[in-house]
Amino acid sequence: MNVLITGGAGFIGSHVVRLFVEKYPNYHIYNLDALTYAGNLENLVDIENKPNYTFIKGDITEEAFVNSLFGTYKFEGVIHLAAESHVDRSIKDPLAFVKTNVIGSMILLNAFKECWKGDTTSKKRFYHVSTDEVYGSLGETGLFTETTPYDPNSPYSASKASSDHFVRAYGETYKLPYVITNCSNNYGQNQFPEKLIPLFINNIIHNKPLPVYGDGNYTRDWLYVKDHAIAIDLVFHKGVNGETYNIGGVNEWKNIDLVKLLCKQMDFELGRPKGTSEQLITYVKDRPGHDLRYAIDASKIKNELGWEPSVTFEEGLEKTIKWYLSNENWLKNVTSGQYQLYYKKQYR
Ligand code: NAD
Ligand code: DAU
Numbered sequence: 513m514n515v516l517i518t519g520g521a522g523f524i525g526s527h528v529v530r531l532f533v534e535k536y537p538n539y540h541i542y543n544l545d546a547l548t549y550a551g552n553l554e555n556l557v558d559i560e561n562k563p564n565y566t567f568i569k570g571d572i573t574e575e576a577f578v579n580s581l582f583g584t585y586k587f588e589g590v591i592h593l594a595a596e597s598h599v600d601r602s603i604k605d606p607l608a609f610v611k612t613n614v615i616g617s618m619i620l621l622n623a624f625k626e627c628w629k630g631d632t633t634s635k636k637r638f639y640h641v642s643t644d645e646v647y648g649s650l651g652e653t654g655l656f657t658e659t660t661p662y663d664p665n666s667p668y669s670a671s672k673a674s675s676d677h678f679v680r681a682y683g684e685t686y687k688l689p690y691v692i693t694n695c696s697n698n699y700g701q702n703q704f705p706e707k708l709i710p711l712f713i714n715n716i717i718h719n720k721p722l723p724v725y726g727d728g729n730y731t732r733d734w735l736y737v738k739d740h741a742i743a744i745d746l747v748f749h750k751g752v753n754g755e756t757y758n759i760g761g762v763n764e765w766k767n768i769d770l771v772k773l774l775c776k777q778m779d780f781e782l783g784r785p786k787g788t789s790e791q792l793i794t795y796v797k798d799r800p801g802h803d804l805r806y807a808i809d810a811s812k813i814k815n816e817l818g819w820e821p822s823v824t825f826e827e828g829l830e831k832t833i834k835w836y837l838s839n840e841n842w843l844k845n846v847t848s849g850q851y852q853l854y855y856k857k858q859y860r
Contacts, residue, residue, distance in 0.1 A: 516587040518544045518572055518620065519594030521551035523703045524641070527741040528591060529556060533565045535745070540564050542585060545594065546571040552851050554842060555702045572616035575623075582623040590624050591639045591748060592617065598706055599645075599668045603800055606667035613671035614678075621682050628688065638690045639748050640679045644733070644760065645669035646694060649803035656694070657809045658756045665801045683754050691751040693744065695759040696808045700737030700828065701835040705847060708732075709829075712771060713836045714843055716778045716789045726798035728768030731805040735761035736828035739821045746817050757817070760808020763825050768793075774829065781833055 515536075520529040520543030533541050545551045547569055559565055570577055572594050581587075594616065596602065596609045621638065628636045647656040648663030662677075664670040682688040699707075705714045712722050743759045751757060765773075775789035813819045823831075836843060845851040 513539045513588045514542065514585045515539050515589040515591065516542045516544060516581075516585070517591045517593065519551070519592070521545040521547055521553050521555060521567075522593065522597070523550070523555075523700075524698055524737055524740055525593040526552075526555035526702055527700070527737050528593065528744050529565070530559055531738075531741045531745055533559045533562050537564055540566065542566050542568055542581075542587070544568045544570055544572065544581065547852070548596075549852065550597065550704050552702070552704075552846065554845065554851055572620055573611055575619045578619050578623045579626070582627040586627055587624070588634075588636050589639070589748065590620065590637070591641065591744065592620055593641045595672070596668070598704075599666045600706070600799065602666055602668035602671070606671075609667050609671040610674075613668075614674045617675035618678055621678060621688070625682065625686060625688055630686065632687060632689075634689075636689060637748070637753065638679065638688060639744070639751075640676065640690060640692045641744065642676050642692055642694045643669065643672050644694050644696045644758065644806050644808055645803065646673040646676055647806075650805040650807055652805070655807050655809035656758060656760075658694075658758055658812055665803055689753040691747055691753065692756045693747055693759050694756065694808075695740055695743075696733035696735050696761055696806055698735055698737045698740050700832050701839070702842075703737070705843060708767065708770075709774065709832065710836065712774055713778065713833060714847065716775065716792060717782070717837070717840070717843075719792065721794040722771060722775075722789075722792045723794055723796040724768060724771060725796060726802060728766065728771065728795065730767050730802060731764050731807065732767070732770075733760045733807045734763050734765060734770070734825060734828075735759065735821060736823040736825075736831075739823055742822070743813060743819045746819050747813070750817050752816075757813040758808045758810055759813060759819075760810045761821050761825070762808070762810060763821070764805075764807050765825070774833075777829060777833055781837055
Protein backbone atom coordinates (compact mmCIF):
# COMPACT_ATOMS: atom_id res chain seq x y z
CA MET A 513 0.00 0.00 0.00
CA ASN A 514 1.30 3.46 -0.93
CA VAL A 515 0.80 5.81 2.02
CA LEU A 516 1.35 9.55 1.78
CA ILE A 517 2.34 11.30 5.01
CA THR A 518 2.47 15.09 4.76
CA GLY A 519 4.62 17.15 7.11
CA GLY A 520 6.74 14.11 7.93
CA ALA A 521 9.91 16.15 8.48
CA GLY A 522 8.28 18.09 11.31
CA PHE A 523 7.97 17.21 14.96
CA ILE A 524 4.98 14.82 15.15
CA GLY A 525 5.21 13.81 11.49
CA SER A 526 8.75 12.47 11.90
CA HIS A 527 7.61 10.16 14.71
CA VAL A 528 4.68 8.96 12.60
CA VAL A 529 6.89 8.36 9.54
CA ARG A 530 9.41 6.36 11.59
CA LEU A 531 6.69 4.25 13.21
CA PHE A 532 5.08 3.40 9.86
CA VAL A 533 8.35 2.74 8.00
CA GLU A 534 9.57 0.39 10.75
CA LYS A 535 6.27 -1.30 11.56
CA TYR A 536 4.94 -1.81 8.03
CA PRO A 537 7.68 -3.06 5.70
CA ASN A 538 4.96 -4.00 3.17
CA TYR A 539 3.80 -0.34 2.90
CA HIS A 540 5.67 2.28 0.96
CA ILE A 541 5.75 5.52 2.90
CA TYR A 542 6.03 8.76 0.93
CA ASN A 543 6.91 11.74 3.09
CA LEU A 544 5.83 14.99 1.42
CA ASP A 545 7.24 18.05 3.14
CA ALA A 546 8.11 21.59 2.01
CA LEU A 547 10.96 21.80 4.56
CA THR A 548 9.81 25.12 5.99
CA TYR A 549 11.69 26.38 9.05
CA ALA A 550 9.86 23.60 11.01
CA GLY A 551 10.87 20.74 8.70
CA ASN A 552 14.18 19.07 9.39
CA LEU A 553 15.39 15.88 7.71
CA GLU A 554 17.88 15.38 10.53
CA ASN A 555 14.82 14.07 12.38
CA LEU A 556 14.78 11.06 10.06
CA VAL A 557 18.44 10.23 9.35
CA ASP A 558 18.06 6.79 10.96
CA ILE A 559 15.46 5.65 8.41
CA GLU A 560 16.31 7.72 5.32
CA ASN A 561 17.79 4.75 3.44
CA LYS A 562 15.05 2.21 4.19
CA PRO A 563 13.72 0.61 1.00
CA ASN A 564 10.07 1.35 1.88
CA TYR A 565 10.65 5.09 2.41
CA THR A 566 10.78 8.00 -0.04
CA PHE A 567 11.14 11.68 0.80
CA ILE A 568 9.55 14.17 -1.60
CA LYS A 569 10.27 17.86 -1.15
CA GLY A 570 7.17 19.78 -2.11
CA ASP A 571 4.51 22.23 -1.09
CA ILE A 572 0.91 21.13 -0.54
CA THR A 573 -0.29 24.50 -1.82
CA GLU A 574 1.07 23.76 -5.32
CA GLU A 575 -1.96 22.21 -6.95
CA ALA A 576 -0.49 20.90 -10.21
CA PHE A 577 2.40 19.32 -8.35
CA VAL A 578 0.14 17.64 -5.75
CA ASN A 579 -2.22 16.35 -8.47
CA SER A 580 0.69 14.88 -10.40
CA LEU A 581 1.95 13.09 -7.27
CA PHE A 582 -1.43 11.45 -6.72
CA GLY A 583 -1.54 10.56 -10.43
CA THR A 584 1.86 8.87 -10.20
CA TYR A 585 1.59 7.03 -6.88
CA LYS A 586 -2.20 6.46 -6.54
CA PHE A 587 -1.99 6.79 -2.75
CA GLU A 588 -4.29 4.44 -0.90
CA GLY A 589 -3.88 6.21 2.42
CA VAL A 590 -3.12 9.83 3.27
CA ILE A 591 -2.10 10.99 6.75
CA HIS A 592 -2.12 14.77 6.63
CA LEU A 593 0.02 16.55 9.21
CA ALA A 594 1.64 19.34 7.18
CA ALA A 595 0.70 22.67 8.70
CA GLU A 596 1.86 25.94 10.08
CA SER A 597 1.60 24.98 13.74
CA HIS A 598 2.74 27.79 16.04
CA VAL A 599 0.08 30.07 17.57
CA ASP A 600 2.44 33.04 18.07
CA ARG A 601 3.47 32.96 14.40
CA SER A 602 -0.21 32.86 13.38
CA ILE A 603 -0.80 36.11 15.27
CA LYS A 604 2.00 37.79 13.29
CA ASP A 605 1.20 36.28 9.87
CA PRO A 606 -2.31 34.79 9.69
CA LEU A 607 -2.37 34.51 5.91
CA ALA A 608 0.47 32.01 5.88
CA PHE A 609 -1.77 29.79 8.03
CA VAL A 610 -4.71 30.14 5.67
CA LYS A 611 -2.48 29.25 2.72
CA THR A 612 -1.05 26.03 4.11
CA ASN A 613 -3.68 24.89 6.61
CA VAL A 614 -6.79 25.74 4.59
CA ILE A 615 -5.83 25.98 0.90
CA GLY A 616 -3.15 23.28 1.15
CA SER A 617 -5.56 20.92 2.89
CA MET A 618 -8.20 21.61 0.21
CA ILE A 619 -5.72 20.85 -2.57
CA LEU A 620 -4.86 17.53 -0.91
CA LEU A 621 -8.53 16.70 -0.37
CA ASN A 622 -9.34 17.38 -4.03
CA ALA A 623 -6.38 15.32 -5.21
CA PHE A 624 -7.40 12.45 -2.94
CA LYS A 625 -11.02 12.69 -4.13
CA GLU A 626 -9.88 12.41 -7.76
CA CYS A 627 -7.67 9.43 -6.94
CA TRP A 628 -10.38 7.68 -4.85
CA LYS A 629 -12.89 8.18 -7.70
CA GLY A 630 -15.96 7.79 -5.48
CA ASP A 631 -15.30 4.06 -5.05
CA THR A 632 -17.15 3.33 -1.79
CA THR A 633 -15.87 -0.25 -1.78
CA SER A 634 -12.18 0.79 -1.70
CA LYS A 635 -10.13 0.80 1.52
CA LYS A 636 -8.68 4.24 0.70
CA ARG A 637 -8.78 6.76 3.50
CA PHE A 638 -7.91 10.41 4.18
CA TYR A 639 -6.72 10.98 7.75
CA HIS A 640 -6.70 14.61 8.86
CA VAL A 641 -4.58 15.37 11.93
CA SER A 642 -6.04 18.25 13.90
CA THR A 643 -5.85 19.92 17.26
CA ASP A 644 -7.92 20.43 20.41
CA GLU A 645 -7.52 24.20 19.94
CA VAL A 646 -10.45 24.18 17.50
CA TYR A 647 -12.77 23.84 20.52
CA GLY A 648 -11.61 27.16 21.96
CA SER A 649 -10.99 27.62 25.65
CA LEU A 650 -12.34 25.83 28.72
CA GLY A 651 -13.00 27.48 32.06
CA GLU A 652 -11.69 25.95 35.28
CA THR A 653 -13.75 22.75 34.77
CA GLY A 654 -15.01 20.50 31.97
CA LEU A 655 -13.37 18.58 29.14
CA PHE A 656 -13.43 18.76 25.33
CA THR A 657 -15.44 15.90 23.83
CA GLU A 658 -15.89 15.06 20.15
CA THR A 659 -19.21 16.96 20.19
CA THR A 660 -17.94 20.16 21.81
CA PRO A 661 -18.86 23.01 19.42
CA TYR A 662 -15.98 24.58 17.52
CA ASP A 663 -14.98 27.99 18.89
CA PRO A 664 -11.43 28.78 17.72
CA ASN A 665 -9.72 31.88 19.10
CA SER A 666 -6.39 32.22 17.28
CA PRO A 667 -5.69 32.47 13.54
CA TYR A 668 -3.94 29.09 13.88
CA SER A 669 -6.92 27.34 15.47
CA ALA A 670 -9.33 29.09 13.08
CA SER A 671 -7.34 27.75 10.13
CA LYS A 672 -7.30 24.22 11.59
CA ALA A 673 -11.05 24.44 12.32
CA SER A 674 -11.66 25.52 8.75
CA SER A 675 -9.77 22.55 7.33
CA ASP A 676 -11.61 20.17 9.71
CA HIS A 677 -14.92 21.54 8.41
CA PHE A 678 -13.88 20.97 4.80
CA VAL A 679 -12.84 17.38 5.51
CA ARG A 680 -16.19 16.70 7.16
CA ALA A 681 -18.05 18.46 4.36
CA TYR A 682 -16.30 16.25 1.77
CA GLY A 683 -17.40 13.24 3.82
CA GLU A 684 -21.01 14.41 3.78
CA THR A 685 -21.14 15.72 0.23
CA TYR A 686 -19.00 13.22 -1.68
CA LYS A 687 -18.98 10.34 0.87
CA LEU A 688 -15.20 10.70 0.91
CA PRO A 689 -13.74 8.23 3.46
CA TYR A 690 -12.04 10.22 6.19
CA VAL A 691 -11.10 10.23 9.86
CA ILE A 692 -10.12 13.24 11.97
CA THR A 693 -8.28 13.34 15.29
CA ASN A 694 -8.05 16.34 17.59
CA CYS A 695 -5.08 16.08 19.89
CA SER A 696 -3.80 18.04 22.88
CA ASN A 697 -0.30 19.53 23.35
CA ASN A 698 2.51 17.21 22.35
CA TYR A 699 6.04 17.19 23.75
CA GLY A 700 9.10 15.05 23.15
CA GLN A 701 12.25 14.79 21.05
CA ASN A 702 12.62 16.79 17.81
CA GLN A 703 10.16 19.55 18.72
CA PHE A 704 11.21 22.91 17.30
CA PRO A 705 12.48 25.19 20.10
CA GLU A 706 9.79 27.82 19.67
CA LYS A 707 7.20 25.77 21.60
CA LEU A 708 7.14 26.01 25.40
CA ILE A 709 9.05 22.90 26.50
CA PRO A 710 11.96 22.82 24.01
CA LEU A 711 12.30 26.63 24.07
CA PHE A 712 12.66 26.59 27.83
CA ILE A 713 15.07 23.61 27.79
CA ASN A 714 17.26 25.49 25.33
CA ASN A 715 17.07 28.72 27.35
CA ILE A 716 17.95 26.92 30.59
CA ILE A 717 20.99 25.33 28.92
CA HIS A 718 22.15 28.80 27.87
CA ASN A 719 21.09 30.60 31.07
CA LYS A 720 18.61 32.76 29.15
CA PRO A 721 15.32 34.13 30.59
CA LEU A 722 12.23 31.87 30.55
CA PRO A 723 9.42 34.11 29.20
CA VAL A 724 6.21 32.99 30.94
CA TYR A 725 3.19 34.65 29.29
CA GLY A 726 0.83 36.58 31.59
CA ASP A 727 0.53 35.13 35.10
CA GLY A 728 1.42 31.60 33.96
CA ASN A 729 -1.94 30.25 35.12
CA TYR A 730 -2.86 28.79 31.74
CA THR A 731 -3.49 25.07 31.57
CA ARG A 732 -2.55 22.56 28.86
CA ASP A 733 -3.01 18.78 28.62
CA TRP A 734 0.37 17.29 27.66
CA LEU A 735 0.91 14.10 25.66
CA TYR A 736 4.20 12.37 24.83
CA VAL A 737 4.65 12.51 21.06
CA LYS A 738 5.30 8.77 20.62
CA ASP A 739 1.95 8.05 22.25
CA HIS A 740 0.33 10.36 19.71
CA ALA A 741 2.05 8.47 16.87
CA ILE A 742 0.72 5.17 18.28
CA ALA A 743 -2.80 6.65 18.41
CA ILE A 744 -2.48 7.82 14.78
CA ASP A 745 -1.46 4.30 13.71
CA LEU A 746 -4.48 2.87 15.53
CA VAL A 747 -6.99 5.36 14.12
CA PHE A 748 -5.56 5.01 10.60
CA HIS A 749 -6.08 1.25 10.70
CA LYS A 750 -9.07 0.78 13.01
CA GLY A 751 -10.93 4.10 13.15
CA VAL A 752 -14.40 4.27 11.64
CA ASN A 753 -14.86 6.41 8.52
CA GLY A 754 -16.59 9.72 9.16
CA GLU A 755 -15.62 9.70 12.84
CA THR A 756 -13.61 12.11 14.95
CA TYR A 757 -11.48 10.95 17.88
CA ASN A 758 -10.06 13.16 20.60
CA ILE A 759 -6.55 12.27 21.78
CA GLY A 760 -5.16 13.62 25.03
CA GLY A 761 -2.71 12.96 27.80
CA VAL A 762 -5.14 13.09 30.75
CA ASN A 763 -2.33 15.21 32.09
CA GLU A 764 -3.19 18.81 32.88
CA TRP A 765 -0.55 21.27 34.01
CA LYS A 766 -0.68 24.98 34.71
CA ASN A 767 2.19 26.50 32.70
CA ILE A 768 3.94 27.87 35.76
CA ASP A 769 3.85 24.50 37.57
CA LEU A 770 5.16 22.75 34.49
CA VAL A 771 7.96 25.30 34.11
CA LYS A 772 8.96 24.83 37.76
CA LEU A 773 9.05 21.03 37.32
CA LEU A 774 11.12 21.46 34.17
CA CYS A 775 13.54 23.77 36.02
CA LYS A 776 13.91 21.20 38.81
CA GLN A 777 14.63 18.34 36.42
CA MET A 778 17.03 20.48 34.37
CA ASP A 779 18.99 21.49 37.49
CA PHE A 780 19.30 17.80 38.36
CA GLU A 781 20.41 16.73 34.86
CA LEU A 782 22.86 19.64 34.51
CA GLY A 783 24.27 19.14 38.02
CA ARG A 784 23.32 22.71 38.98
CA PRO A 785 22.32 23.63 42.56
CA LYS A 786 18.58 23.31 43.29
CA GLY A 787 16.64 26.49 42.41
CA THR A 788 19.18 27.76 39.81
CA SER A 789 16.93 27.54 36.74
CA GLU A 790 13.83 28.90 38.48
CA GLN A 791 15.65 32.22 38.80
CA LEU A 792 15.42 32.51 35.02
CA ILE A 793 11.60 32.68 35.10
CA THR A 794 10.46 36.05 33.74
CA TYR A 795 6.81 37.03 33.45
CA VAL A 796 6.21 38.76 30.12
CA LYS A 797 3.31 40.35 28.20
CA ASP A 798 0.51 37.87 27.58
CA ARG A 799 -0.25 36.22 24.22
CA PRO A 800 -3.27 38.03 22.66
CA GLY A 801 -6.41 35.87 22.79
CA HIS A 802 -4.60 33.38 25.05
CA ASP A 803 -6.81 30.33 25.69
CA LEU A 804 -7.12 29.68 29.41
CA ARG A 805 -7.39 25.92 29.49
CA TYR A 806 -7.40 22.88 27.20
CA ALA A 807 -8.28 19.40 28.49
CA ILE A 808 -9.35 16.36 26.52
CA ASP A 809 -11.91 13.69 27.28
CA ALA A 810 -10.17 10.76 25.56
CA SER A 811 -12.73 8.14 26.57
CA LYS A 812 -14.00 7.51 23.00
CA ILE A 813 -10.61 6.42 21.65
CA LYS A 814 -10.00 4.43 24.84
CA ASN A 815 -13.35 2.61 24.80
CA GLU A 816 -13.60 2.07 21.05
CA LEU A 817 -9.99 1.51 20.02
CA GLY A 818 -8.25 0.64 23.29
CA TRP A 819 -5.75 3.52 23.21
CA GLU A 820 -4.40 5.30 26.26
CA PRO A 821 -1.14 7.11 26.99
CA SER A 822 1.65 4.69 27.90
CA VAL A 823 4.15 7.16 29.32
CA THR A 824 3.71 9.21 32.50
CA PHE A 825 4.55 12.90 32.30
CA GLU A 826 7.55 12.56 34.62
CA GLU A 827 8.99 9.73 32.47
CA GLY A 828 8.24 11.55 29.22
CA LEU A 829 9.72 14.81 30.43
CA GLU A 830 12.87 13.04 31.66
CA LYS A 831 13.29 11.27 28.30
CA THR A 832 12.74 14.58 26.50
CA ILE A 833 15.26 16.51 28.60
CA LYS A 834 17.86 13.74 28.26
CA TRP A 835 17.33 13.71 24.48
CA TYR A 836 17.85 17.47 24.12
CA LEU A 837 20.92 17.35 26.35
CA SER A 838 22.52 14.55 24.39
CA ASN A 839 21.55 16.09 21.04
CA GLU A 840 22.90 19.58 21.52
CA ASN A 841 24.09 19.54 17.91
CA TRP A 842 20.50 19.13 16.73
CA LEU A 843 19.54 22.12 18.87
CA LYS A 844 22.55 24.12 17.67
CA ASN A 845 21.82 23.39 14.00
CA VAL A 846 18.18 24.34 14.45
CA THR A 847 18.76 27.54 16.39
CA SER A 848 21.56 28.69 14.04
CA GLY A 849 19.61 27.83 10.88
CA GLN A 850 22.41 25.48 9.76
CA TYR A 851 19.96 22.58 9.16
CA GLN A 852 18.17 24.57 6.46
CA LEU A 853 21.34 25.45 4.62
CA TYR A 854 22.39 21.79 4.50
CA TYR A 855 19.11 20.39 3.20
CA LYS A 856 18.50 23.32 0.86
CA LYS A 857 21.67 22.28 -0.96
CA GLN A 858 20.44 18.68 -1.23
CA TYR A 859 16.92 19.47 -2.36
CA ARG A 860 17.01 22.41 -4.73
P1 NAD B 1 5.62 21.21 12.91
O1 NAD B 1 5.49 22.68 12.73
O2 NAD B 1 6.71 20.68 13.76
O3 NAD B 1 5.78 20.50 11.48
C1 NAD B 1 5.01 20.87 10.37
C2 NAD B 1 5.65 20.24 9.14
O4 NAD B 1 4.85 20.62 8.00
C3 NAD B 1 7.06 20.75 8.86
O5 NAD B 1 7.90 19.66 8.54
C4 NAD B 1 6.90 21.68 7.67
O6 NAD B 1 8.04 21.73 6.84
C5 NAD B 1 5.71 21.04 6.97
N1 NAD B 1 4.98 22.03 6.14
C6 NAD B 1 4.55 23.26 6.52
N2 NAD B 1 3.95 23.87 5.50
C7 NAD B 1 3.97 23.01 4.45
C8 NAD B 1 3.50 23.06 3.11
N3 NAD B 1 2.88 24.16 2.64
N4 NAD B 1 3.68 21.98 2.32
C9 NAD B 1 4.30 20.87 2.79
N5 NAD B 1 4.80 20.77 4.04
C10 NAD B 1 4.63 21.83 4.86
O7 NAD B 1 4.20 20.72 13.41
P2 NAD B 1 3.80 19.60 14.47
O8 NAD B 1 3.84 20.19 15.81
O9 NAD B 1 4.58 18.37 14.17
O10 NAD B 1 2.26 19.38 14.08
C11 NAD B 1 1.91 18.47 13.04
C12 NAD B 1 0.41 18.47 12.88
O11 NAD B 1 -0.22 18.09 14.10
C13 NAD B 1 -0.19 19.84 12.52
O12 NAD B 1 -1.24 19.64 11.62
C14 NAD B 1 -0.70 20.38 13.85
O13 NAD B 1 -1.79 21.25 13.65
C15 NAD B 1 -1.14 19.09 14.53
N6 NAD B 1 -1.09 19.11 16.01
C16 NAD B 1 0.04 19.50 16.68
C17 NAD B 1 0.08 19.44 18.07
C18 NAD B 1 1.30 19.84 18.85
O14 NAD B 1 1.24 19.89 20.09
N7 NAD B 1 2.44 20.09 18.23
C19 NAD B 1 -1.04 18.99 18.77
C20 NAD B 1 -2.20 18.60 18.05
C21 NAD B 1 -2.19 18.66 16.67
O1 DAU C 1 -3.22 22.05 21.97
C1 DAU C 1 -2.56 21.61 20.83
C2 DAU C 1 -1.66 22.71 20.31
O2 DAU C 1 -0.59 22.81 21.21
C3 DAU C 1 -1.16 22.46 18.89
O3 DAU C 1 -2.25 22.44 18.00
C4 DAU C 1 -0.16 23.55 18.47
O4 DAU C 1 0.37 23.23 17.19
C5 DAU C 1 0.95 23.58 19.49
O5 DAU C 1 1.85 24.62 19.17
C6 DAU C 1 0.40 23.78 20.90
O6 DAU C 1 -0.17 25.11 21.06
P1 DAU C 1 0.10 25.99 22.38
O7 DAU C 1 -0.07 27.40 22.02
O8 DAU C 1 -0.66 25.45 23.53
O9 DAU C 1 1.65 25.61 22.62
P2 DAU C 1 2.93 26.51 23.02
O10 DAU C 1 4.05 25.56 23.30
O11 DAU C 1 3.17 27.61 22.08
O12 DAU C 1 2.45 27.15 24.42
C7 DAU C 1 2.07 26.33 25.51
C8 DAU C 1 1.63 27.26 26.62
O13 DAU C 1 2.78 27.98 27.11
C9 DAU C 1 0.64 28.32 26.20
O14 DAU C 1 -0.27 28.58 27.25
C10 DAU C 1 1.50 29.56 25.95
C11 DAU C 1 2.62 29.38 26.96
N1 DAU C 1 3.93 29.95 26.55
C12 DAU C 1 4.44 29.57 25.36
C13 DAU C 1 5.66 30.06 24.94
C14 DAU C 1 6.23 29.66 23.58
C15 DAU C 1 4.63 30.79 27.42
O15 DAU C 1 4.16 31.10 28.53
N2 DAU C 1 5.84 31.25 26.99
C16 DAU C 1 6.38 30.94 25.78
O16 DAU C 1 7.49 31.44 25.44
